[in-house]
Amino acid sequence: MTAETDACAVAHGEAESAPVERTLVAVFASPVARYLLRYAADLGYRTVLFEPDTARAADFAEVDRVLPDPGPDADVVVTDHHRPELGTVLQAALAARARWVGVLGNPRHPGPHIEALRELGVPEADIGRVHRPVGLNIGSRTPAEIAIATLAGLLADRNGRPGGFEF
Template sequence: MTALDDAPRAALDWHRAGQGAALATVIETWGSAPRPRGSQLAISSDAKLVGSVSGGCVEGAVVAEALDAMGDGRHRVLEYGVSDDEAFAVGLACGGTIRILLEPVGGTLPEDALAEIVARRARSEAVGQAVDVESGAVRVLDADALTDRIREERSGFDPDGKVFVTVHAPPLRLAVVGGVHIAQALVPMARLAGYAPTVIDPREAFASPERFPDTVLVHDWPDEAMEAFAPDARCAVVLLTHDPKLDDPALVAALASDAFYVGALGSTRTHAKRVERLREAGVPQDQIDRIDAPIGLDIGSRTPGEIAVAVLAAMTQALRRP
């Protein structure tokens, strides 16, 4: 999360600074929309913007409506039909319809509700904002109420079609066991894709700041490190040491967790031996079957950089197409 896309914080800061502020949320889109449901745009009274709700098709119109909403304190549901020509100009194949919920801060979006959302996001906690699109009533939802939505960051309407839930999921995390050459390529790629990476390797010469700048490095034994890392449904685990003494203990811990992706480097033959060791260690077969090995999508990768691309692609597929 950066200041470039933290729309809730920007809206709260502007409001507390005495400026008007509004928060726009995408609640419905056409199939090729560049921004999914739940995407947000903060607008200030002097037309500053943080975030986005489209590739540029409708932002100008939303700003004009936001200024009106700041004046009367009432929410709005906006609907825009985007022509094929307008869509093509921002990189879409065709036009369609986009619906946007616009909430003035301090009006139908209470300051205390927005402040709670911002605070929980800052603590990397899952939080949801439920809005009755007819009345504008807002509720802040705990993680327990978002169980089915968190992993995929799936914002959307409740079954009644009246309440829209915007999901603010915790940041994605990645544990890489083995500070090897592939990891040096994977870590910066994963960071660009929105992951907070941690490199685990008791060999300090491998997991060094020179090889992994600005990265959390853990030199504990992998099973202890994995227990401390505590993988959850927003975590991927990648094992790259090619050394059973290091990979296997971390693998056992990762497979028993809710991590959405667990991948291990090695050939088909190497993985067969790994499976036998895990069975002998008492790991259930359904957990063993979760391992992506040989690791990554089969795109013919050969170099460390290409293998890292394949691994990140497999992680993305597991996250977005479970």
């Protein structure tokens, strides 16, 4: 079987896909984080919500209060760029060598993560590893759409694909 026929067999339910160890760390409890965690679990990710503020995460099932060491298989998505912990959270994710680190935000505005990381003395090369904007450009507006675009972008990146309609 070729990779193409293997993928076809999996899509038709005729074969099992090989399990891939994946972790998605959604940083900060938010409406987008809720959808990211739900959809990522369907995609086979082990999901983790990191939220240091207990009150903000009251209606989330499982929450880590300390940013776990996500490891090299993890994708870390910061879902709120207005939080004062932004720099320290990103610094920890970068130090843990997560596979991919990104911050949600409007691409027409400068990312506050850059200055926050510079103030902490994070090297420019590491700052450059932080993706912003994240996801595929599909005109997302709602939290569910933003989560779908983000996960589609992560899958494209993980699979070495450009995303969109190019094959």
